Amino acid sequence: MHLLEEKAAVATGPAAGLRNFAQEHKSDAGYLDVAANGRGEEKGLLMLRALRRVPHAGPRVVEVGPGGGAAVAYLAAQLGGDTAPARGVRLTLIEAPGVVSRSLQAAMQQFARVGDCELRHGFAQDIAALLPEPVDVISASALMHEVYSYGGGYSGLHTMIRTLPRVLAPGGCFAYRDVYAVDGPTLHERVTQSYHSRAWLLFLRLFTPQYLAEGTHPYHHAEDELVARQNSRIVDVAALDPDTSAVISAPIGLFREIQRHFITFRDHVWRSGALGVVPELDGDLAADWIDFRGGHKRVHFRLDADAAWLPRPHRMMLPAMSEPYAGHRTIDSDIFDMVTDVALLAFLNAVESGDSTCRQVWETxxxxxxxxxxxxLTLDQLLTAFVEHSAAAGTDTVLLPVQAGDIDRVNRHYYNRFLKQLPNPLRDAKQLVLFANVPRADVAGMRAALDALAARCGKPSLARMYRAITKGDNS
Incomplete structure (x- = not known):
């Protein structure tokens, strides 16, 4: 999602914006058209479900931050094959000024066959000005975590939640998709994890101090301190020895952040070609599953002769372990992970030693x-925040999931398989929630929503929600 970034630079001041946000890299065509253009079915699933609840013809649908248009293409395909929910859908896409994606343009042309589609440029935090009249469905992927990261932390997040009921029609829906947090009451729960992989230890040494110093995160309390031990002695995380196992105590949410960032880093380096491979990322070759639920597949790639920085044994290993296939090569994903784990270690060592090629990839x-x-936010905290702050929007409506199926989680099988190499892996997944803008006067709707929430939230959170719904504020 790319909407918030220039806005964040304005909202938080030039220095903070330059430090926290990179418009150029987020808007790069390779990122939009490839890396940020997957999971169309997952992104469009809640949109389609929301559309089926709109009782009138010509429903107005908005997608915030369409990226490469994967959800647009999915929705077009579904509406083209099922006329019941189509009924002249009017789709508005909101994207940041200057962000252009060729794949999004193609998806818009596809959607034009089943409904109206327009692209508006603006920032997510200005959505009230961009939508002059209430709409029936708003869909966003990664909107909330980007608001949090670049748009003022929790204050920006809560402001955004209070804005949504004002731009949704009563009974309308907000389809939310973001990264799943963890099971548990709070991200600040302290846990202990151990790390043995040299690549993970070196990543911890390079990434964690920078993230804690410069990232927008909630881990500022005394009890949130990260404590690392090697050979039973406390060591600074910036001085971790990658040749010695480490035992680390920290908030579980911080471990989730480290783990998730390692995954995005691993994918970025792979896609960059720095490890000597150029992956096949489109079509059937990108999903050549051996066991989908087990996360086991074949990886298709081409060798990149330009990765001259890699030591010769690493450049020889992938050709030796893979097989030719229709003009490129293929390799079992388990073997690929083992081979590239060694290459990642070499890459991180090269970053530390100042290799210009590797340093540029890392910095990007x-x-x-x-x-x-x-x-x-955990799911309990997320649902509570939406109820409390939407209830304070002054619309006499509240954002709530109204059915048990409106709250879902989609596991990342491929990444969870990869994470099994960790002694304490935290499940990687996407969190999906379909919120309805329920009028307070809709007693049956409110009761159904509270029943759905009761299975997901603790009693203290349910009490806070009830107070917000009945009093209309969260004081």
């Missing part, structure tokens, strides 16, 4: 992803 990733906080 760090600018684009390294300061974002993904898992900033």
């Amino acid at each position: 990733w760090l600018l684009r992803e390294g300061r974002e906080t993904y898992a900033y």
Whole structure:
């Protein structure tokens, strides 16, 4: 999602904006058209479900931050095959000024066959001005974590939640998709994890001090301190020895952040070609599954002769372990992970030693992803925040999931398989919630919503929600 970034630079001041946000890297065509253009079915699933609840013809739908248009293309395909929910859908896409994606343009042309589609440029935090009349459905992927990371932390997040009921029609829906946090009451719960992989230890040494110093995150309390031990002695995380196992105590949310960032870093380096491979990222070759639920597949790639920085044994290993296939090469994903784990270690060593090629790849990733906080709220906290702050919007409506199926989680099987190499892996997944803008006068709707929430939230949170709904504020 790319809407918030220039706005954040304005809202938080030039120095903070330059430090926290990289418009150029987030808007790069390769990132939009490839790296940020997957999971169309997952992104469009809640949109389609929301559309089926709109009782009138010509429903007005908004997608905030369409990126490469994966959800637009999915929705077009579904509406083209099922006329019941189509009924002349009017789709508005909101994207940041200057952000252009060829794949989005193609998706818009596809959607034009089943409904109206327009692209408006603006910033997510200005959505009330961009939508002159209430709409029926708003969909956003990664909107909330980007608001948190670049738009003022929790204050910006809560302001955005209070804005949504004002731009949604009563009974309208907000389809939310973001990174799943963790099971548990709070991200500040202290846990202990151990790390043995040299690549992970070196990543911890390079990334964690920078993230804690410069990222927008909630881990500022005394009890949030990260404590690392090697050979039973406390060591600074910036001085971790990658040749010695480490035992680290920290908030569980911080471990989730480190783990998630390692995954995005690994993918970025792979896609960059720095590890000597150019992956096949489109079509059937990108999803050549051996066991989908087990996360096991074949990886298709081409060798990149320009990765001259890699030591010769690493450049020889992938050709030796892979097989030719229709003009490129293929390799079992388990073997690929083992081979590239060694290459990642070499890459991180090269970053530390000042290799210009590797340093540029690292800095590009760090600018684009390294300061974002993904898992900033548990599900209980997320649902409570939406109820409390939407109830304070002054619309006499509240954002609530009204059915048990409106709250879902989609596991990342491929990444969870990869994370099994960690002694204490935290599940990687996407969190999906379909919020309805329920009028307070809709007693049946409110009761159904509270029943859905009761299975997901603790009693203290339910009490806070009830107070907000009945009093209309969160005081």
